[in-house]
Amino acid sequence: NGGGKGGRGALIVLEGLDRSGKSSQCARLLSFLEGKGCATEGWRFPDRDTSVGKMISAYLANESQLDDRTIHLLFSANRWEKRSLMESKLLGGTTLVVDRYSYSGVAFSAAKGLDIGWCKAPEVGLLAPDLVIYLDVQPEKAAERGGYGGERYERVEFQKRVAEHYHSLRDLTWKVVDGSLPMETVEEQLRELAMNCISECQDKHLTNLTW
Ligand code: NYM
Ligand code: MG
Numbered sequence: 001n002g003g004g005k006g007g008r009g010a011l012i013v014l015e016g017l018d019r020s021g022k023s024s025q026c027a028r029l030l031s032f033l034e035g036k037g038c039a040t041e042g043w044r045f046p047d048r049d050t051s052v053g054k055m056i057s058a059y060l061a062n063e064s065q066l067d068d069r070t071i072h073l074l075f076s077a078n079r080w081e082k083r084s085l086m087e088s089k090l091l092g093g094t095t096l097v098v099d100r101y102s103y104s105g106v107a108f109s110a111a112k113g114l115d116i117g118w119c120k121a122p123e124v125g126l127l128a129p130d131l132v133i134y135l136d137v138q139p140e141k142a143a144e145r146g147g148y149g150g151e152r153y154e155r156v157e158f159q160k161r162v163a164e165h166y167h168s169l170r171d172l173t174w175k176v177v178d179g180s181l182p183m184e185t186v187e188e189q190l191r192e193l194a195m196n197c198i199s200e201c202q203d204k205h206l207t208n209l210t211w
Contacts, residue, residue: 007202009039009095011086011127012194015103015166016135017159019142020179021186025135026099028187029194033095038198041089044099045079052078060151069118072109076122079105086127090206095198102126102209103169108153111161116168120211128207131197133190134170135179139163 012029014022026042033040048057052074058064059071066074079102089096102123109119139159148154153162170176177189 007093008206009090009093010130010194010198010201011090011096011098011206012131012133012197013098013101013103013129014133014135014190015100015107016179017137017139017142017163017166018154019145019147020135020137021183022099022135024183025186025190026097028183029190030097032187032191033097033194033198036195039094040097041094042097042099043082043086045082045101045104046075047078047082050078050081052081060153062152068109068112068114072105072114072119073122075105075109076102079123079126083126087206090127095194097194098129101129101132103132103166106169107162107165110165111153111158116165123209124211126209128209130201130204131193132174133193134166134174134176135186136176137179141180 014026014029016022023044026044030040030042046056046060047053055064055066056071056074056078059066059074086096102120105123106116106119110116139156139162142159143156153159175193177186177193179186
């Protein structure tokens with residue numbers, strides 16, 4: 001834990017549209033923190049390795065059809081099934097860099113027209129992040145980057161609605177980083193945010209998402 005003895009790890013979440021650069025930045029941040037001697041793991045949601053995650057993955061690949069509320073609850077269940085491991089890692093001093101979390105859950109489902117309050121409800125009681133970094137990229141710009149893999153939701157019109165919902169979820173604790181800046185600039189900003197967060201959260205208790 002960055003040299004601090006006995007402190008807990010930080011729960012650091014990266015959010016953003018598809019093709020906003022989250023996954024690359026998570027990987028870069030992870031190797032930076034490891035290089036600093038900080039106990040760190042990279043996580044992502046959906047975690048496609050669990051049995052729930054496999055159902056989600058099949059849905060996203062259009063290999064199965066599921067009712068909108070059903071898939072919403074599966075995404076949430078996929079976080080719940082990792083909650084206790086997440087808590088023990090953090091309490092054991094490991095910082096987690098997480099690619100997507102509850103905010104993806106709410107923003108993507110609400111973009112389909114589901115009620116926001118209904119979407120938030122199953123997330124209550126999951127661990128609250130110490131830091132949420134939103135990689136801000138215009139939907140059109142993200143689409144231009146190419147590499148939408150043809151999964152469900154990977155259409156610019158849909159991503160625009162997701163962006164609006166992300167916008168309404170932002171609160172004072174979010175750090176918005178301009179994801180259209182050069183990769184190295186974004187990387188530098190993330191390093192600083194993460195290092196500050198890790199040192200500050202040492203004396204803070206873990207809390208739950210309330211919403
Ligand atoms: N997604 C992700 C949701 O709709 N709800 C969620 O709770 C989460 C975590 O899954 N388009 C969507 C956002 C993405 C898709 O994620 C797959 P990724 O990071 O592209 O593997
Ligand atoms: Mg994707």
